[in-house]
Amino acid sequence: MPFSRVIGTGGYLPEKVLTNADLAKLIDTSDEWIVSMTGISQRHVAAENESTSMLAEQAARRAIESAGISVESIDLIIVATTTPDQVFPATACLLQDKLNLHNGCAAFDIQAVCTGFVYALGVADKFIRTGGATRALVIGAETFTRIIDWTDRRTCVLFGDGAGAMILEAADEPGIISTHLHADGKYRELLHVPAGVSTAYDDVLNGEAYLEMQGSEVFKFAVNALGKTVDETLAANNMDQSEIDWLVPHQANIRIINALAKKLNMPRERVVITVNRHGNTSAASVPLAFDEAVRDGRIQRGQTVLLEAFGGGFTWGSALVKY
Numbered sequence: 001m002p003f004s005r006v007i008g009t010g011g012y013l014p015e016k017v018l019t020n021a022d023l024a025k026l027i028d029t030s031d032e033w034i035v036s037m038t039g040i041s042q043r044h045v046a047a048e049n050e051s052t053s054m055l056a057e058q059a060a061r062r063a064i065e066s067a068g069i070s071v072e073s074i075d076l077i078i079v080a081t082t083t084p085d086q087v088f089p090a091t092a093c094l095l096q097d098k099l100n101l102h103n104g105c106a107a108f109d110i111q112a113v114c115t116g117f118v119y120a121l122g123v124a125d126k127f128i129r130t131g132g133a134t135r136a137l138v139i140g141a142e143t144f145t146r147i148i149d150w151t152d153r154r155t156c157v158l159f160g161d162g163a164g165a166m167i168l169e170a171a172d173e174p175g176i177i178s179t180h181l182h183a184d185g186k187y188r189e190l191l192h193v194p195a196g197v198s199t200a201y202d203d204v205l206n207g208e209a210y211l212e213m214q215g216s217e218v219f220k221f222a223v224n225a226l227g228k229t230v231d232e233t234l235a236a237n238n239m240d241q242s243e244i245d246w247l248v249p250h251q252a253n254i255r256i257i258n259a260l261a262k263k264l265n266m267p268r269e270r271v272v273i274t275v276n277r278h279g280n281t282s283a284a285s286v287p288l289a290f291d292e293a294v295r296d297g298r299i300q301r302g303q304t305v306l307l308e309a310f311g312g313g314f315t316w317g318s319a320l321v322k323y
């Protein structure tokens, strides 16, 4: 069985909602500015005692339920996250324990910031295609609001927390048609948290390790890179843009999404949009949007869906999926 296909999806958002009006009480901003510049009206924020692996568990359980499988039948877990619970073990191992899955299957994290889920999907697909796994749990989960400087109005309005999951299974037909993964570390300083375990660890210990971003540079690069990735994906599969039923883009900014939809000639009603309600949940954004559109009946079995994402690194990529 040389392919993988999606057999279940799940999503989870923390209970607490932070609206633009709430933010306007904390910083010098307005609902009007945030909506017109980003399309975001609200975002979800994890409770203090809620960790990334806890969000991941909720999304995973929903995906497992929708796939109608037993937890024990999973033989690979990949969690894409930039905001792991701990330095180690991997969030995937913490999740494995939370799921009480003790069959010894491989479990590891992927760090590609907002492109993390697309990377994880690409890796899981390759595991399955080469016989290394038969049923993979693939997750994007973030408590991104923990690395946000809540006094920086240029960045704090953009992000939220959440988790999205997919179950992939070996299949005779695709499934995952192709994935296209890219990075260029030359742009690392345009979007980063300039501290970690081996550099500026004091900032981490003092709770001062925050996301920094050159917003307009990120914006320009993202539109261009994603446009090229769409062309690459269509060319690799000898497909025309008219054959794509749904675009499930990374939910960073409605203006980036609109630019991409325009390039694909995609009417607005064929683009899954959650950025208005979720903000940018980094690696969780694409699987959360995919799950929402599956559950409300928009994405149907047999349809062709283009997933794309862009994030710090820079990293970017796409996945073409026959659902």
Ligand code: ACO
Residues within 6 Å of the ligand: 028, 029, 030, 033, 034, 037, 038, 113, 114, 115, 153, 154, 155, 157, 191, 213, 214, 215, 216, 217, 218, 219, 222, 252, 253, 256, 280, 282, 310, 311, 312
């Ligand atoms: N409220 C009010 N005014 C604001 C706010 C705010 N929340 N934020 C910025 N401004 C002001 C700035 O202070 C500035 O005013 P000034 O010139 O008087 O100082 C003005 O608005 C313009 O600021 P810019 O930062 O230049 O605004 P820009 O046009 O670049 O828009 C935005 C900012 C919306 C963030 C845009 O750059 C963007 O969306 N970029 C892409 C971001 C993105 O997608 N990031 C995620 C990538 S994925 C990942 O890996 C995390």
